[in-house]
Amino acid sequence: MMTTSRTRYHVGMNEIGLDPVYRIECLADFDGARAWLTGNVENTTEDVQDPSEFDALLDRLARTPDAQIVGEYAVDAYVFWVRAVEDCGCPCDCAERGEECDPRHNREAAAEPELTDPDEHGRSVFRFDGVPYTVFNTSGRDLDGYWAVERVPAESPALPSRDYVLVGQRTREHAFTLAVEKLRPSRHITFLPQRYSTVTMSEDDRDYDEYPHVTRDGWVCAWSTAGYVVVFEDRVQRGIVWPGHPVEASVTRDDGTALDIKGEWRFFEQAAAAVRDHVLTARV
Numbered sequence: 624m625m626t627t628s629r630t631r632y633h634v635g636m637n638e639i640g641l642d643p644v645y646r647i648e649c650l651a652d653f654d655g656a657r658a659w660l661t662g663n664v665e666n667t668t669e670d671v672q673d674p675s676e677f678d679a680l681l682d683r684l685a686r687t688p689d690a691q692i693v694g695e696y697a698v699d700a701y702v703f704w705v706r707a708v709e710d711c712g713c714p715c716d717c718a719e720r721g722e723e724c725d726p727r728h729n730r731e732a733a734a735e736p737e738l739t740d741p742d743e744h745g746r747s748v749f750r751f752d753g754v755p756y757t758v759f760n761t762s763g764r765d766l767d768g769y770w771a772v773e774r775v776p777a778e779s780p781a782l783p784s785r786d787y788v789l790v791g792q793r794t795r796e797h798a799f800t801l802a803v804e805k806l807r808p809s810r811h812i813t814f815l816p817q818r819y820s821t822v823t824m825s826e827d828d829r830d831y832d833e834y835p836h837v838t839r840d841g842w843v844c845a846w847s848t849a850g851y852v853v854v855f856e857d858r859v860q861r862g863i864v865w866p867g868h869p870v871e872a873s874v875t876r877d878d879g880t881a882l883d884i885k886g887e888w889r890f891f892e893q894a895a896a897a898v899r900d901h902v903l904t905a906r907v
């Protein structure tokens with residue numbers, strides 16, 4: 624198996640039939656995956672009555688070639704596992720807190736978002752990569768079709784503006800699931816806020832202002848004031864997305880021509896992720 628920067632290894636363990644309680648690690652290569660897997664088995668061995676089965680697994684792992692280490696290993700009441708994941712986008716401390724890192728960016732795997740039970744006002748909460756969101760009903764009751772998801776504003780002395788991810792969803796659970804789908808591409812792409820044309824501008828200024836000018840590197844999505852979205856990689860246009868029903872997208876070839884790509888996208892963010900995926904896959 625080729626190890627590209629898009630493939631990483633999630634390594635963890637759980638008691639059979641239960642959710643993992645210990646840290647799940649997101650690792651760049653087989654060496655890291657093997658070390659974490661072996662460490663999990665060794666640590667568990669210390670807590671069990673009869674370590675013989677665990678020792679047998681450690682022997683087996685030592686003889687397993689790197690490329691075959693991906694898989695599940697059940698011993699006693701436990702299952703140890705290594706999963707190959709593509710583009711998981713687990714956030715790394717170096718990006719979040721500017722901490723020192725090495726090129727492998729080994730880190731804790733991002734937890735899957737979980738929705739809390741509603742509080743007395745009917746609001747429930749989930750976190751996506753550390754940021755809290757609330758799910759609530761805009762009617763104030765549990766009315767189908769009025770479920771919304773809002774980013775919880777950071778504490779600020781000024782009255783915060785509302786930051787909705789979604790409104791008008793059928794059920795609480797549905798709103799939560801869709802919001803996570805919509806947020807997922809933001810692990811790889813920075814989405815700049817929508818811009819609108821200013822009516823007071825001269826026509827020349829408006830034409831100049833229509834196309835977004837991006838000043839940052841990486842994958843960035845920026846709005847044209849004409850209502851489409853440009854997907855940039857390191858400030859070079861890689862594609863265009865037209866939000867709407869349906870969402871449409873094209874990849875910008877090196878010669879500047881457009882290649883339409885097909886997909887069933889509920890959100891324009893997903894189409895932008897598809898543009899990135901197309902470009903990166905074509906490059907391998």
Ligand SMILES: [Zn+2]
Pocket residue numbers: 631633649650708711712713732733
């Ligand atoms: Zn990961």
Ligand SMILES: [Zn+2]
Pocket residue numbers: 715716717718724725727728729
């Ligand atoms: Zn890092």
